[in-house]
Structures are given as C-alpha cells and as structure tokens.
Amino acid sequence: MGIEGGLVVLKSKMGRGCDREAKDRVLKRGKNTVPDLSLYRFYLLKENGLPHSAELRSSIWKQMKDAGIKFIPSNTFSYYDQVLDTTAMLGAVPPRYGWNGGEIEFGTYFSMARGNASVPAMEMTKWFDTNYHFIVPELGPEVKFSYSSHKAVQEYKEAKALGVETVPVLVGPVSYLLLSKPAKGVEKSFSLLSLLDKILPIYKEVIAELKAAGASWIQFDEPTLVKDLESHQLQAFTSAYSALESSLSGLNVIIETYFADVPAAAFKTLTSLKGVTGFGFDLVRGAQTLDLIKGGFPSGKYLFAGVVDGRNIWANDFASSLSILGSLEGIVGKDKLVVSTSCSLLHTAVDLVNEPKLDKELKSWMAFAAQKVVEVNALAKALTGHKDEAFFSANAAAHASRKSSPRVTNEAVQKAAAALKGSDHRRATNVSARLDAQQKKLNLPILPTTTIGSFPQTMELRKVRREYKAKKISEEEYIKAIKEEINKVVKLQEELDIDVLVHGEPERNDMVEYFGEQLSGFAFSANGWVQSYGSRCVKPPIIYGDVSRPKPMTVFWSSMAQSMTARPMKGMLTGPVTILNWSFVRNDQPRFETCYQIALAIKEEVEDLEKAGINVIQIDEAALREGLPLRKSEEAFYLDWAVHSFRITNCGVSDTCQIHTHMCYSNFNDIIHSIIDMDADVITIENSRSDEKLLSVFREGVKYGAGIGPGVYDIHSPRIPSTDEIADRINKMLQVLETNILWVNPDCGLKTRKYAEVNPALQNMVAAAKLIRTQLASAK
Numbered sequence: 001m002g003i004e005g006g007l008v009v010l011k012s013k014m015g016r017g018c019d020r021e022a023k024d025r026v027l028k029r030g031k032n033t034v035p036d037l038s039l040y041r042f043y044l045l046k047e048n049g050l051p052h053s054a055e056l057r058s059s060i061w062k063q064m065k066d067a068g069i070k071f072i073p074s075n076t077f078s079y080y081d082q083v084l085d086t087t088a089m090l091g092a093v094p095p096r097y098g099w100n101g102g103e104i105e106f107g108t109y110f111s112m113a114r115g116n117a118s119v120p121a122m123e124m125t126k127w128f129d130t131n132y133h134f135i136v137p138e139l140g141p142e143v144k145f146s147y148s149s150h151k152a153v154q155e156y157k158e159a160k161a162l163g164v165e166t167v168p169v170l171v172g173p174v175s176y177l178l179l180s181k182p183a184k185g186v187e188k189s190f191s192l193l194s195l196l197d198k199i200l201p202i203y204k205e206v207i208a209e210l211k212a213a214g215a216s217w218i219q220f221d222e223p224t225l226v227k228d229l230e231s232h233q234l235q236a237f238t239s240a241y242s243a244l245e246s247s248l249s250g251l252n253v254i255i256e257t258y259f260a261d262v263p264a265a266a267f268k269t270l271t272s273l274k275g276v277t278g279f280g281f282d283l284v285r286g287a288q289t290l291d292l293i294k295g296g297f298p299s300g301k302y303l304f305a306g307v308v309d310g311r312n313i314w315a316n317d318f319a320s321s322l323s324i325l326g327s328l329e330g331i332v333g334k335d336k337l338v339v340s341t342s343c344s345l346l347h348t349a350v351d352l353v354n355e356p357k358l359d360k361e362l363k364s365w366m367a368f369a370a371q372k373v374v375e376v377n378a379l380a381k382a383l384t385g386h387k388d389e390a391f392f393s394a395n396a397a398a399h400a401s402r403k404s405s406p407r408v409t410n411e412a413v414q415k416a417a418a419a420l421k422g423s424d425h426r427r428a429t430n431v432s433a434r435l436d437a438q439q440k441k442l443n444l445p446i447l448p449t450t451t452i453g454s455f456p457q458t459m460e461l462r463k464v465r466r467e468y469k470a471k472k473i474s475e476e477e478y479i480k481a482i483k484e485e486i487n488k489v490v491k492l493q494e495e496l497d498i499d500v501l502v503h504g505e506p507e508r509n510d511m512v513e514y515f516g517e518q519l520s521g522f523a524f525s526a527n528g529w530v531q532s533y534g535s536r537c538v539k540p541p542i543i544y545g546d547v548s549r550p551k552p553m554t555v556f557w558s559s560m561a562q563s564m565t566a567r568p569m570k571g572m573l574t575g576p577v578t579i580l581n582w583s584f585v586r587n588d589q590p591r592f593e594t595c596y597q598i599a600l601a602i603k604e605e606v607e608d609l610e611k612a613g614i615n616v617i618q619i620d621e622a623a624l625r626e627g628l629p630l631r632k633s634e635e636a637f638y639l640d641w642a643v644h645s646f647r648i649t650n651c652g653v654s655d656t657c658q659i660h661t662h663m664c665y666s667n668f669n670d671i672i673h674s675i676i677d678m679d680a681d682v683i684t685i686e687n688s689r690s691d692e693k694l695l696s697v698f699r700e701g702v703k704y705g706a707g708i709g710p711g712v713y714d715i716h717s718p719r720i721p722s723t724d725e726i727a728d729r730i731n732k733m734l735q736v737l738e739t740n741i742l743w744v745n746p747d748c749g750l751k752t753r754k755y756a757e758v759n760p761a762l763q764n765m766v767a768a769a770k771l772i773r774t775q776l777a778s779a780k
C-alpha cells in the first residue's frame, strides 16, 4: 500500500443531538446552515426534508472517497459526543437513569446527555483545549459493563454496504478511563484505571464483531497521551494493548494522538505498544514530535503524519508540509508514510464553497474541511511524484500574498500592543476598598441576585436578526424590535426582583461572533459552523489581521437598557482571551500578540461604557480556562499573558465602576490564583454541573475577597430547579464563603433555554436568595 491517497483522520460529527426538540431545530435551519456537522451536511438536506443521519454519513464517506482519501474513518458520527457513545458501548449508564440493560436507546442516551424531568444530566466538560464538549463518564467498582451499543459495527457495515471501506474509530480504553471521574460515593482514591480489566472484554467483543464484518483497519484515539501522564498511567497503555493484542491480530491498528506533541516518555511507551501497525501525531501543534520521530521510530510501522491543521481554517503551507513529509519519508520509508489532518475536522468549518461573501483574496488564504481533504490528497500525491503543479503554485502564491498584504498590518496597533509586553496593568485601589466604594453607589442587598447576560433566543428574535441582515427590514424596524425585547427582559427582571439586571443580549447571534463582526482585522463566515456541544454550534470569527475597534460596539444598547430601569444594568462584553480562544486565529504571529490587540479594543469599549454611565460592566472570560495549554510546562506563560490581557481591559475605570467577569465549564481549582490575579470585583462562575468542585478549593483554604457567584443551577438542562434545592446550594456556599461576597446567579447565560423554563427557575432562584437573607437576618 503506497501513500498515494493518504489517510485523513477525519472524525467529523455527522449528526446532532436528536431528541425531538433538537431535531426540530435541525429541520428549521436552511440549506447550508445546519451547524451540527463538520463536513458537508448541507449536501444531505433533501429539498424539503430532514438531514437523515444515514444520509449525512453516506455523503461524508462519499465526499472523502471522491477526494481520493484512502483510509476513511467511520463511527465518527455522534448524536452527542464520542465519549458518551463509548459509555453507551460499555453499558456504563449510571443507575439513576433507570436503564435495565439491552441496546441503549435514545431515551437513556439523551437523559445522560441532557437530563430529564426527574434526573439531572451527567457532567459535561471541555474536550481538551477545544470548544467542543463531552459527557464525563461516572465510574466505580460497582459498574457492570456490558456491550450495549453496536454503533461502531453498524456504521462500519453501513459504509461497507455503500461500497466504502472504512477505518472504524473507537475512543481508546485508556483515554476513556483517564477522561472519566469516580461516581458519587466512590472513594476519591479509587483508581479508575483499575477498571481496565473490566472494559477490555467489551472492547474485545467490539473488535471481534468488526473483524467478522470484514474490517481490516481499526483506529483507537488515545489523545490523553499528549498530556503529562504519570508512569503508572503510561503503564496502563502498555497493559491495555498487550491485553488486546491477540484479539487485534489480523487487524491493522492505528493509535492516534492529537492537539499537542507527545512527551518523550509517552512517545516511548506509545511506539513500543504491542500489536500496533501505525501511530498518528499532530504535527501542527506538536513542535517536538518531529525530533522524537527522528530520534527513533519503530521500523516497519506506519506513521500518520498530521500536517494539515484540523483546528484552523488556513490553507496548508504546501512547501513547508512537503519538506516535513520528505524528511519523515527518509525515516519511516516511502510505503509507511500516510498524510493526514492533525486531528478531527470536527473543529474546523465545513466548506469554503458556501462562503460567497468572503472576498477572493481572503478565500485564497483559507481551507475549510472540504478543502483540507483535498490538500491531504494533493500532498500525498506530490510525494509519489504526481504533483499537481498548478495547485502547488496557486498555494505558494496565496501564501506570498498573505504575507505581504497590507490588509493584515496596522502599524499603530502593532506598536500599541508591543508596548504592553513586560509592563503591568492594575487598578490603583485594592479590591476590598473598591467593593466598598461600589456598594455606596449600588446599595445592593446581601446575596445580590443577577444573571449571566443572555435571555432566551427565541425564533422571532433570530428571525428579526436574519431579516435585518438580509436587508428585509429597515434599521429602524430592527432597533424597534430589539428595543421591545430589551424592555421585556428588563421588566421581567424587575418583576422577578433581580438586583443587578442585564439587557438579555438579543442583538447578538453569539457572544464572540458579535464582537468579531464589529472589529477590524476580523472576517466572518456565513456558514462556517463548528459543533460545540450536543446540537449547539458556533461560527468562530476569523482573525486575519491586526485588530482594532472602529467604533463603540455595545454602548448604544447598554445605555438604552440602563435608561429603562433604576436598577443597575450590567454592560456586557466578551473578554480578549475568550474572543481569541473562540475564533480561528492567525497563525502568522503568536497568540498572545493577537490577544493584546483585542485587549486594547475591549479596553476602549469598557471606557466608553463607563463614560455612558454604566456602573457595572461584565467582561466574560468564559474560555480562559479552556485555553490553558495541555502541558504544565506551558501553563505559566499562557496564564501570564491571558490574565494580563484581561486586566488591560479594565485597569482604566474608576473605583466605583464594578467589573464583573464570568467563566463557565471547567476545573478552576488549578488556576484559582490566576483567577484571583485577574482582580475582577465580582466573578460569576459555573459550579452546579460539576458537583460543586469549585467550592472545594475554598474549603481547602484559598482566600477569596472579591465578589463571587458560583452558579446555583445548571442552565444547560431544561430541568427547573426548586427553591429548596437552590437554597441548599447557597447554604453549602456559605459554609466556605463569606456572606458579604456571595452572589446568587445561574451557572451561565440563558440563551439556550425557553421562557417556560427561565421564568420559574429564576423565580425560585430569587425566592431562595430571599429565604436565606431572612434566615441570616433572624440568626443575627
């Protein structure tokens, strides 16, 4: 088998969460805008019909086949995420979902993912350093594993029936366990890896069934190998694959890693695994891997060289890739080198063909998933002497034009950003003095209530934005409609008796995209959807040049909202680190430089809001934790510039201006000191869907003197929390946090919820806050 064709490791998601509601949302989206897939889902929409999951899959397989891809992955489709699919495969359903065995059906699957009327959802967390999420398996010594989802085999057979031979992809057994957590009640010291012996028999059943169905290759994703693992964790890989070796005989086996380079020790473990035919590496994010490979790669093994960036939208630099591939060829041999994407194409946009509004020059600099597949094939062909000269010279020309384009450079911005490095930016007064000054002005009760910013995004709202964008309604009509919505949200919050209000963000499609659309140096796609979780997708803006703010972005709406109420109205901004981490960023300068540029733009906005009389300004840094490098040695540098960027945005406001920030979805405990160092006056932070892990850091004695609102209920689930439940949570918080710094708020924004859920939930939240205020007052 030669390299012509190559393999693309393409774990594209081909379907979206499909309980009824999500299905309806899919149906309503127009052609080209169904955001659940990474690849080509729009080809699959029938004229008036549903994007049927089987059709979605078949279209993607066919597309890859047509592009010349030789090893086409299957079992990459998911109704939620691939880790939850593995949980289903292993039958590891937590008992509270009342599953009684048998093939896992939608009801159980979506109850785990999203909760149901009586049981909350399982924890959801970030997939490595991406904006994608997965449902965290809950395991313990009592779990009885059983083969309960035959999806991997079904998809393999489905492709085969269509005449497409595929490589079934499974989440590797070790990564699965390393991404799990001990179930409630299970000792913290319980070793999840001790479950290997129990899950491997299920993997063996799957492997046997795949073999029987005719598979000749199989891929295990073991991305945890790129993290700093301990030696017993590395040992687990050796044990697991030794145990699988005899089952795997007769199959070609790929172990795939991605998102960073593999540390030297892990590289050694990985390349020594028994029964493995090939190893996959991310050569875009992994600066070291190349040296490791040069230092010793097992002879006779395949190397899947991830040279085409699966996490960005830039056209591959063919010249540079060819030189890397050329050097690898010398090491592993011509017939053992496979050209690949760096990771799943799930994390990039779908197809440039759907972007008629991006100008030609910008487009020539880019490659979305559909183009990346073609790039993979072109590189593989070039290696075998079938170089498409025209394609290669167009690629070189595009790179040259990007390098020298005046559109990319704004000297004033570069100068201002360069001046920030190495300096410090802090507010002059310390936080407790600031809080006192603010309280004089705001006069809030104890346990003040607030929300995170967005209110439900209704169909009508989306329609208004869409029609305005399409110039079907005038600016006047648009402003009128949004103003009415803001007024509705303000009145609702007053009725609910919330203390610090928000305007509800009805003018925003997305908290990052909205700012991207107004900043210079950004381009945005019309249809470049990327899945975030379940059926939720985002359209990351594209940063191609130096960033600046031509004019105020939020002042108009925020001052309008403030004028509707006597209560404090929060100005609502997205912070620089989050804009950076949730955009496709330029790859021609370090990330921190781009971040400082965005920080300067947001700083101007913060100061304009203050001038306009907004006294409380929230600067969301939802993605700060997610951007944390996967390797410890790189953390300090990142946290330094990320926290610095945040402080730059608000170091210029007066003491009485209260700066809030918000973070969601992550483990903060390991970066709590950086969070404190952000020096915000108030932080609202996700808490309820991760077992209140956040609180343990305060239990362990970390001092926190600024305002803090750990979320009192999960907003990602349609479930309505009761007053008692919320009051309980507040009481738990009061055990570790001072009464005078605690805020009461949901975990995150409410945009994905319906009013029928939001109204009672907030009502209960305010009732709970009042209940505890009364209790505290009478206890005095």
Ligand SMILES: Nc1nc2c(c(=O)[nH]1)N[C@@H](CNc1ccc(C(=O)N[C@@H](CCC(=O)N[C@@H](CCC(=O)N[C@@H](CCC(=O)O)C(=O)O)C(=O)O)C(=O)O)cc1)CN2
Residues within 6 Å of the ligand: 025, 028, 029, 030, 033, 035, 131, 457, 459, 462, 465, 466, 508, 509, 510, 511, 512, 513, 532, 533, 535, 536, 537, 538, 539, 582, 751, 752
């Ligand atoms: N960038 C980002 N990342 C994030 C979050 C976030 O808010 N933003 N939150 C966390 C969780 N992730 C989330 C990701 C997406 C959504 C979300 O609600 N996405 C919306 C799309 C958002 C959007 O931009 N919508 C456009 C319209 C999109 C569209 O498809 N329009 C259709 C019609 C759609 C319809 O009628 O439903 C059309 O024009 O034809 C708008 O509102 O203006 C969705 O999937 O439904 C929520 C949370 C973590 N990461």
Ligand SMILES: [Zn+2]
Residues within 6 Å of the ligand: 452, 622, 662, 663, 664, 665, 747, 748, 749
């Ligand atoms: Zn959030």
